[in-house]
Amino acid sequence: MEQPLYQRLAEHYRQAIYSGVLAPATRMPSVRTLVRLHQVSISTALQACRSLEDDGLIEARPRSGYFVLKNQRSKLLPVGEPDTRQVLDAASYVGIHDRVSDFIAKSAMHPPRIDLANSVAPPDAYPVDALKQAMLRAVRRYPESLTRAAPHQGHPYLRATLARRALDAGISASPDDILITHGCIEALNIALRAVAGPGDTIAVESPAYFGLLQVIGSLGMRALEIPTSPQRGLSIEALDLAFQTHADIKAVVVVPNLHNPLGSIMPDEDKARLVALCERQAIPLIEDDTYGALADGDEPLRAAKAWDRDGNVIYCASMQKTLAPGSRLGWMIGGRWKARLAMLKFVQSRPNAATPQIAIAEVLQSKGYDRHLMRLRRRLKTQREGMARAIAEHFPRGTRLSVPSGGMLLWVEMPDERASKDVFEHALDEGIRVAPGRMFSNSDRYEHFLRISCALPMSGDVQTAVRTLGRIVGGKH
Amino acid sequence: MEQPLYQRLAEHYRQAIYSGVLAPATRMPSVRTLVRLHQVSISTALQACRSLEDDGLIEARPRSGYFVLKNQRSKLLPVGEPDTRQVLDAASYVGIHDRVSDFIAKSAMHPPRIDLANSVAPPDAYPVDALKQAMLRAVRRYPESLTRAAPHQGHPYLRATLARRALDAGISASPDDILITHGCIEALNIALRAVAGPGDTIAVESPAYFGLLQVIGSLGMRALEIPTSPQRGLSIEALDLAFQTHADIKAVVVVPNLHNPLGSIMPDEDKARLVALCERQAIPLIEDDTYGALADGDEPLRAAKAWDRDGNVIYCASMQKTLAPGSRLGWMIGGRWKARLAMLKFVQSRPNAATPQIAIAEVLQSKGYDRHLMRLRRRLKTQREGMARAIAEHFPRGTRLSVPSGGMLLWVEMPDERASKDVFEHALDEGIRVAPGRMFSNSDRYEHFLRISCALPMSGDVQTAVRTLGRIVGGKH
Numbered sequence: 030m031e032q033p034l035y036q037r038l039a040e041h042y043r044q045a046i047y048s049g050v051l052a053p054a055t056r057m058p059s060v061r062t063l064v065r066l067h068q069v070s071i072s073t074a075l076q077a078c079r080s081l082e083d084d085g086l087i088e089a090r091p092r093s094g095y096f097v098l099k100n101q102r103s104k105l106l107p108v109g110e111p112d113t114r115q116v117l118d119a120a121s122y123v124g125i126h127d128r129v130s131d132f133i134a135k136s137a138m139h140p141p142r143i144d145l146a147n148s149v150a151p152p153d154a155y156p157v158d159a160l161k162q163a164m165l166r167a168v169r170r171y172p173e174s175l176t177r178a179a180p181h182q183g184h185p186y187l188r189a190t191l192a193r194r195a196l197d198a199g200i201s202a203s204p205d206d207i208l209i210t211h212g213c214i215e216a217l218n219i220a221l222r223a224v225a226g227p228g229d230t231i232a233v234e235s236p237a238y239f240g241l242l243q244v245i246g247s248l249g250m251r252a253l254e255i256p257t258s259p260q261r262g263l264s265i266e267a268l269d270l271a272f273q274t275h276a277d278i279k280a281v282v283v284v285p286n287l288h289n290p291l292g293s294i295m296p297d298e299d300k301a302r303l304v305a306l307c308e309r310q311a312i313p314l315i316e317d318d319t320y321g322a323l324a325d326g327d328e329p330l331r332a333a334k335a336w337d338r339d340g341n342v343i344y345c346a347s348m349q350k351t352l353a354p355g356s357r358l359g360w361m362i363g364g365r366w367k368a369r370l371a372m373l374k375f376v377q378s379r380p381n382a383a384t385p386q387i388a389i390a391e392v393l394q395s396k397g398y399d400r401h402l403m404r405l406r407r408r409l410k411t412q413r414e415g416m417a418r419a420i421a422e423h424f425p426r427g428t429r430l431s432v433p434s435g436g437m438l439l440w441v442e443m444p445d446e447r448a449s450k451d452v453f454e455h456a457l458d459e460g461i462r463v464a465p466g467r468m469f470s471n472s473d474r475y476e477h478f479l480r481i482s483c484a485l486p487m488s489g490d491v492q493t494a495v496r497t498l499g500r501i502v503g504g505k506h
Numbered sequence: 507m508e509q510p511l512y513q514r515l516a517e518h519y520r521q522a523i524y525s526g527v528l529a530p531a532t533r534m535p536s537v538r539t540l541v542r543l544h545q546v547s548i549s550t551a552l553q554a555c556r557s558l559e560d561d562g563l564i565e566a567r568p569r570s571g572y573f574v575l576k577n578q579r580s581k582l583l584p585v586g587e588p589d590t591r592q593v594l595d596a597a598s599y600v601g602i603h604d605r606v607s608d609f610i611a612k613s614a615m616h617p618p619r620i621d622l623a624n625s626v627a628p629p630d631a632y633p634v635d636a637l638k639q640a641m642l643r644a645v646r647r648y649p650e651s652l653t654r655a656a657p658h659q660g661h662p663y664l665r666a667t668l669a670r671r672a673l674d675a676g677i678s679a680s681p682d683d684i685l686i687t688h689g690c691i692e693a694l695n696i697a698l699r700a701v702a703g704p705g706d707t708i709a710v711e712s713p714a715y716f717g718l719l720q721v722i723g724s725l726g727m728r729a730l731e732i733p734t735s736p737q738r739g740l741s742i743e744a745l746d747l748a749f750q751t752h753a754d755i756k757a758v759v760v761v762p763n764l765h766n767p768l769g770s771i772m773p774d775e776d777k778a779r780l781v782a783l784c785e786r787q788a789i790p791l792i793e794d795d796t797y798g799a800l801a802d803g804d805e806p807l808r809a810a811k812a813w814d815r816d817g818n819v820i821y822c823a824s825m826q827k828t829l830a831p832g833s834r835l836g837w838m839i840g841g842r843w844k845a846r847l848a849m850l851k852f853v854q855s856r857p858n859a860a861t862p863q864i865a866i867a868e869v870l871q872s873k874g875y876d877r878h879l880m881r882l883r884r885r886l887k888t889q890r891e892g893m894a895r896a897i898a899e900h901f902p903r904g905t906r907l908s909v910p911s912g913g914m915l916l917w918v919e920m921p922d923e924r925a926s927k928d929v930f931e932h933a934l935d936e937g938i939r940v941a942p943g944r945m946f947s948n949s950d951r952y953e954h955f956l957r958i959s960c961a962l963p964m965s966g967d968v969q970t971a972v973r974t975l976g977r978i979v980g981g982k983h
Contacts, residue, residue, distance in 0.1 A: 126849060133658075133852075147655075155653035164645045164652065164861070168638055175641065175832040176632040178624075181610075211688055211855040218854050227704045227726065243853045249703065355652045357859045372603060375610075376720045377695055378688040378855060382834045382862060384641070 035076035038067055039084075042077070043106075046086050046097055057087055057095035105421050105430040108291075108442050111235070111256035113264040125242045128468050135454070141462035143485070143494040148289065149354040150437060150484040154408060156392065156401045160353055163388035174383040182371055183209025183360070184386035190393045191360050198321060199335030200344065202362045208370055209360050209381050213319050216345035216361040217282070218244050219373045223366045224313040224343070225250055225279035232271055232281040234263050236440075236469035236478070238289045241282060241317070252471055253278065259431040259440060262288055262295035265302045272310050280313045286321035286330045290440045290469055290480040292433025294324065297331060304336040311341075313366070318346040322402055324435030325410055340364030348389055350437075351402065356385055408486075409437050415487035416495070423499030437484040443477045443502050452479060455501045461494045512553035515544055516561075519554070520583070523563050523574055534564055534572035582898050582907040585768075585919045588712070588733035590741040602719045605945050612931065618939035620962070620971040625766060626831040627914060627961040631885060633869065633878045637830055640865040651860040659848055660686025660837070661863035667870045668837055675798060676812025677821065679839045685848055686837050686858050690796045693822035693838040694759070695721050696850045700820070700843045701790040702727055702756035709748055709758040711740050713917075713946035713955070715766045718759060718794070729948055730755065736908040736917060739765055739772035742779045749787050757790045763798035763807045767917045767946055767957040769910025771801065774808060781813040788818075790843070795823040799879055801912030802887055817841030825866055827914075828879065833862055885963075886914050892964035893972070900976030914961040920954045920979050929956060932978045938971045 032040070045051045058066065063074035078095050081087045084106065087095045136146075167174070182188070188204040195202050210216040217240075225231060227249030233241060235254030245252045253275060256267040263283050272278060283303065285295035295303070307314040314333065321330045334344040343366060347359035358381065363370040374380075392398055416439060417432045427444025443452070449465035456463055466478025479502075485491050509517070522528045535543065540551035555572050558564045561583070564572045613623075644651070659665070665681040672679050687693040694717075702708060704726030710718060712731030722729045730752060733744040740760050749755060760780065762772035772780070784791040791810065798807045811821040820843060824836035835858065840847040851857075869875055893916060894909045904921025920929070926942030933940055943955025956979075962968050 126853075130845075130849060137658075149655060152650045152653040157649050157653045160652040161645055161649040165642060168641045168645065172634050172638040173629045173832075175637040175830050176629040176634045177832050178626060179832055179834060181614075211858075214853070215855045222724070240853070247699070247850060247853045353652050355650075355654050355656055355859055355861070357656060357856060368607075372607060373724060376603075376691070376717070376724045378692045379834060381688075382832055384832070384862075385859060 034069060035073045035080060038063070038069060038073065038077035039080040042081060043084070043086065046081075051097050053097050053099040055097050056093070057081075057097065059094050105417070105424075105428055107431040108259040108429045108440060110258050110260075111264065111267075113256045113267040114270070125239065125246050125468075125471055129239050129243060132453070132465070132468060135457060136462055139457045139460075141457060142460035143490055144462045145482045145485070145491075145494065145498075146462040146464040146480070147482045147484045148438060149350055150405065150409070152354075154405055154484070155353060156397060159392050159395065159397050159401075160388065163391040164385070166391065167384050167387040171384065171387060174387065177383075179380040179383045181375070181380050183207065183381060184383050184390065187386040187390040187393075190390040194393060195344075195362065197329040198318065199331035200362065206362050206367060207360055208363060208367075208374055209358065209386060210374060211378060211381065212349055212357050212359040213317060213345050213347035214240055214244065214359070215374075215378065216347070216359045217241060217315065217317060218248070219370050219377065220315045220343045220345060220361065220363075220366075221245065221248055221250065221280060221282075222373050223363075223369045224315075229279035230275055230277045232268060232278050234283060234288060234291070236290055236466070236475050238284065238317075239468040242469075242471060250279075254470060254472065257288070257291060257293065259291045259293050261299060262291070262293040263299075263303065265299055265306060268303070269306060272306075272312070278312055280315055281307055282315045282317065283333065284317045284319070285333045286318055287324055287433060287436040287438075289320065290438050290464070290478075292431065292436055292438055292440060294330065294434060295333070300331065300333040301336045304333050304342060308339060308341045314342045316342055316344050318344060319350055320436045321346070322351045323406055323409060323437070325406060326434075327403075334362065337364060340366075343370070348393075351405070352392065352398070353389060356389055358385060358389055406435065409435070409483065412483040412486060413437065413439070416481065416483035416491075419487065419492055419495040420481065420499070423496045425499065425503040428502070437482055439481045439483060441479045441481050443479065445504075446477045447502055447504070449476050449479055452498075452501055456498055459497050459501070461498060463498065511546060512550045512557060515540070515546060515550065515554035516557040519558060520561070520563060523558075528574050530574050530576045532574050533570070534558075534574065536571050582894070582901075582905055584908040585736040585906045585917060587735050587737075588741065588744075590733045590744040591747070592733060592744075602716065602723050602945075602948055606716050606720060609930070609942070609945060612934055613939055616934045616937075618934060619937035620967060621939045622959045622962070622968075622971065622975075623939040623941040623957070624959045624961045625915060626827055627882065627886070629831075631882055631961070632830060633874060636869050636872065636874050636878075637865065640868040641862070643868065644861050644864040648861065648864060651864065654860075656857040656860045658852070658857050660684065660858060661860050661867065664863040664867040664870075667867040671870060672821075672839065674806040675795065676808035677839065683839050683844060684837055685840060685844075685851055686835065686863060687822075687851060688855060688858060689826055689834050689836040690794060690822050690824035691717055691721065691836070692851075692855065693824070693836045694718060694792065694794060695725070696847050696854065697792045697820045697822060697838065697840075697843075698722065698725055698727065698757065698759075699850050700840075700846045701792075706756035707752055707754045709745060709755050711760060711765060711768070713767055713943070713952050715761065715794075716945040719946075719948060727756075731947060731949065734765070734768060734770065736768045736770050738776060739768070739770040740776075740780065742776055742783060745780070746783060749783075749789070755789055757792055758784055759792045759794065760810065761794045761796070762810050763795055764801060764910060764913040764915075766797065766913075767915050767941070767955075769908065769913055769915055769917060771807065771911060772810070777808065777810040778813045781810050781819060785816060785818045791819045793819055793821050795821060796827055797913045798823070799828045800883060800886060800914070802883060803911075804880075811839065814841060817843075820847070825870075828882070829869065829875070830866060833866055835862060835866055883912065886912070886960065889960040889963060890914065890916065893958065893960035893968075896964065896969055896972040897958065897976070900973045902976065902980040905979070914959055916958045916960060918956045918958050920956065922981075923954045924979055924981070926953050926956055929975075929978055933975055936974050936978070938975060940975065
């Protein structure tokens, strides 16, 4: 089907802006010029300009016409919105382990020079000295923590600290409500084991973090992928529809804040609706808030758990991306499943070792932690924008990308149904690693997507890697 | 059924020895005296003496008759041997979680003054200073371990160290074969998940460590309890019988070295037979070697894994009881399930943090570690014998106990079918904690057993606690 005329016109100028022919802050040709140059009606020319304005590429200035924006919201078309009327059939094991194992094995065989698959920033993005000093102090002050059984449910000092920190996300919890785990991944394992069993269906976002799909698959459960907007996150309407059509949904797992891989942030009103819907249906809601603290802006994002009235939300989080990627520490607030979660944690791995908990608690208590978070957020924003510009510059026409308002992950839709597996493999041959879209679903619907990390600074090497990647995506290799 | 005469006669003198009426090194009444005093035949008197000799209570000296031994092997009758023809029906969840939760909750409500339920020695039994220095060095030298993703399957340094240490138990493994876990309990979880699924039957020793029964129950599997000798461990005959009568056994879990709670050590020929039997039946054998390094004597015990020819044995162990109870570090050698185990570990909790692994590896490499183990073994032997003597002195007549050749656990059979739950609760009221027998089976068959720890030195307080405990067991409270 032919594109409407105004869209073709907008696309023409979009490319001019992306390519730099129309540099930021320069004036767009006037509407009259457009009419003359392209032989279109005034209304078509105006529509094209408004479309570019909607995309955040140009802005109207009173009496001066349209100007190319300096800070373009995105140089690329945003990733399309999903059809919320479509809910996939629940899939259990559809090779997600094979896909992830393939990714891990190939990466191990060809260690990349430039890793754009990382979902953690490099070590220098984290307060290594503060962590080191806190660890040294914890070891010196409490050496017997090394030779004494660890405290049940986690160290009281860390639990108290996290209860205070949870207030930032709008959650009221007592230290007693908090259970320390081995990263958010153990929290998710335990949460799912507490509320569902083999054969049960779990509603998840689509796309979904491959780690979550693996947990669901390994527990013999089935993931039901719910349409999810790259902007607003999980579609509440689609979830409601799924509840009506699938009687066997035993839990919903969501990442409302800075979803991996989408980067979407669920609006607060949707969080409230989601919590209310799950309560009404008496279906437990499991929330993964791994990335929330990495959102732009000084106002922290609220967790869906903030709207939880009757303990129906199990909140899971970690310090893995925000503070200490080597610590492997996570935590959860279990709501009404608190006792069962504590039992499962005990049975699965016993309490976490105490020493690192004491050290992490000390760092979390410090003012330096807030300063670190601010620095990390600013750094990621710069890198995210740099990476988006580089992709706009080097990726072929038709590439789509929604740049999220935080975090370090970009979800890139490639044109022409390029296979993410091929791109991954060819890139690895060139020493570059990206996460292929196929890892984020049990279906094949994200085969033409890549998750590209902007955890690295946009050095010359990274720029070159993106250029190479663009060449591979363009089929020139 | 009436006891044979010689047994009644032996019992009479056994009590005399236990009670101190016949003190160590004193002369037993001569055979002629016995004949006269008790109006029995010479052969009955001789049989009674030989029975006492077999129990390690008296020794024959040429031309001088029998003398009470100074170092009695045990002052108590050994715990009875099980009927190996009897295999229980597989039980899944029979309240083991409730039993353990009850134990934990009550302990938390009444923190004991004297904890005889501990299966780890007190902090001063472990090389706290070496561990502390190694941790400080690891943090100072490799601070970026705190801010960098942890190495897959565990730190190479620790894996190489453990591969060398495994040679002591007769196991040849490369560092690549070793997977680091959160304690032995996570290793057991992963091992069971790798080879069996919900509804499957798992053959275990009877009694069995409650942690194992919880893992089996929480995974929806069913534990089939196999008769186990307090001396020789799992009955291979009974296991063979179980294989013939139960078609749905998907794995066998054993603790061949210093079983918890029995303290039994499986003879090497039984280990070989066990491995061969499981191989022949193509049923995976999961071995828990948590306590092996704590056996008396300088010759280390061999693991069943030492006889594994085709990778059918999954070996699980930890540093929890031997070196660093606060570290929560365990490890496993997966045999032919290696890849699947690595995947499950990744999905369940990702790799362990690196820093503690580096520190523990350094300590394991040192000569100080062997010296520590020797000291710990000697200490536990002294405490074990002291505790056995105290129990013999203070517990009521009819109490039975097999003193194991290593470790820190005594499995005590109470007379008169005393309920272990009552004893546990009454003891806790007096500030003393023991582990009730009911936690070690899905059945009620160990209701009249206690697991008593000899992890503590036999101080005056501990002596008093054992006297109090004896009073409670005797029904006087």
